[in-house]
Amino acid sequence: MIAFSMTFVTDRHFRQWSTFAYVTQRHGAGLVCLSLLVVGLVSAGVAGIQEEHKPVQEQPQQEKVPTSQPKGIATNDNDASKGNLGFIHGFAASFSVIIVSELGDKTFFIAAIMAMRYNRLTVLAGAILALSLMTCLSVLFGYATTVIPRIYTYYVSTALFAIFGVRMLREGLKMSPDEGQEELEEVQAEIKKKDEELQRSKLMNGTSDVEAGSSVVLPQRKWHSFISPIFIQAFTLTFLAEWGDRSQLTTIVLAAREDPFGVAVGGTLGHWLCTGLAVIGGRMIAQKISVRTVTIVGGIVFLAFAFSALFIKPDAGF
Numbered sequence: 001m002i003a004f005s006m007t008f009v010t011d012r013h014f015r016q017w018s019t020f021a022y023v024t025q026r027h028g029a030g031l032v033c034l035s036l037l038v039v040g041l042v043s044a045g046v047a048g049i050q051e052e053h054k055p056v057q058e059q060p061q062q063e064k065v066p067t068s069q070p071k072g073i074a075t076n077d078n079d080a081s082k083g084n085l086g087f088i089h090g091f092a093a094s095f096s097v098i099i100v101s102e103l104g105d106k107t108f109f110i111a112a113i114m115a116m117r118y119n120r121l122t123v124l125a126g127a128i129l130a131l132s133l134m135t136c137l138s139v140l141f142g143y144a145t146t147v148i149p150r151i152y153t154y155y156v157s158t159a160l161f162a163i164f165g166v167r168m169l170r171e172g173l174k175m176s177p178d179e180g181q182e183e184l185e186e187v188q189a190e191i192k193k194k195d196e197e198l199q200r201s202k203l204m205n206g207t208s209d210v211e212a213g214s215s216v217v218l219p220q221r222k223w224h225s226f227i228s229p230i231f232i233q234a235f236t237l238t239f240l241a242e243w244g245d246r247s248q249l250t251t252i253v254l255a256a257r258e259d260p261f262g263v264a265v266g267g268t269l270g271h272w273l274c275t276g277l278a279v280i281g282g283r284m285i286a287q288k289i290s291v292r293t294v295t296i297v298g299g300i301v302f303l304a305f306a307f308s309a310l311f312i313k314p315d316a317g318f
Helices: 002-038 044-064 068-102 106-117 120-147 151-175 178-210 217-226 227-241 248-258 259-288 290-309
Strands: none
Touching: 002 106, 068 259, 068 290, 106 120, 106 178, 106 227, 106 259, 120 151, 120 227, 120 248, 120 259, 151 248, 178 227, 227 290, 248 259
16 A cells, blocks of 8 residues: 555656646747747857746746736837847948948048148038938838838838848959059049139129128128138038948848937948048058958958858847
8 A cells, every 4th residue: 555655656656747848838839939039149059048947936936927017118128128239230330331331432532631620620510510410311211111111121121231241342353453543543633623713712702892882791701700711612522422322231231120319320420530530641551551452341341241241030029
């Protein structure tokens, strides 16, 4: 009788343990899948350790405490983590793409040459204002496409990144080592032409002021005291050179698939950094850095973002 009871108890505990292991395994797999969908960047080892302990702790709580409040808290935490991750991803993507696109670009040489001729702070302010305005407009253009389903904009932007990357690689491989010097000379000729036009307009205005009398001279002096002609020239040249440029199209594409605020901040800081380097020592940097190398590296960066679509799905949360 005692032996039969011990056998019955042992068999009963064995069945309970088997049932508990089955439930644990079943719920653990489900929670692992849910964790991977929500977080997306948690490693498999850490997720496995966390999910082994969650069923034992959460199963008694589901019988006593209503599940609405804990689920809401968890959802808010996950949404916050997704938002932070989306901002960081958009910031890093925009910042890196702008750096490889703008170093040795036309806007870079415009700021460098004008800073050698005029006041550096004035040139820096005009160029940064133009680039910041262009970045904000590009982000707005890209954000307007969010009315289209994300799966379409995601893969269209991926295709554009691949096209940009292939074109930059081909241009870099075919580019001569003196390409940067040719771009520098072209920008110098353009700025020289603008200077001649500015001097001609000053002479014309001076002649008209003398003929009209002293009543027109005072308002013109007040106008020039608020806005410098050099500031207007730096702003205009930079804005027109950036319009339709590869970096503008890239910003639009990034804003359509990434966090718009992160893209705006990253792109603006990238432009500020490149413009600051151009103003401080643009000619020296242009002589030290090969435009051909920067173009090839830029093509690789664009292709890397295109290939990332193979591993990051459109509904990944960033």
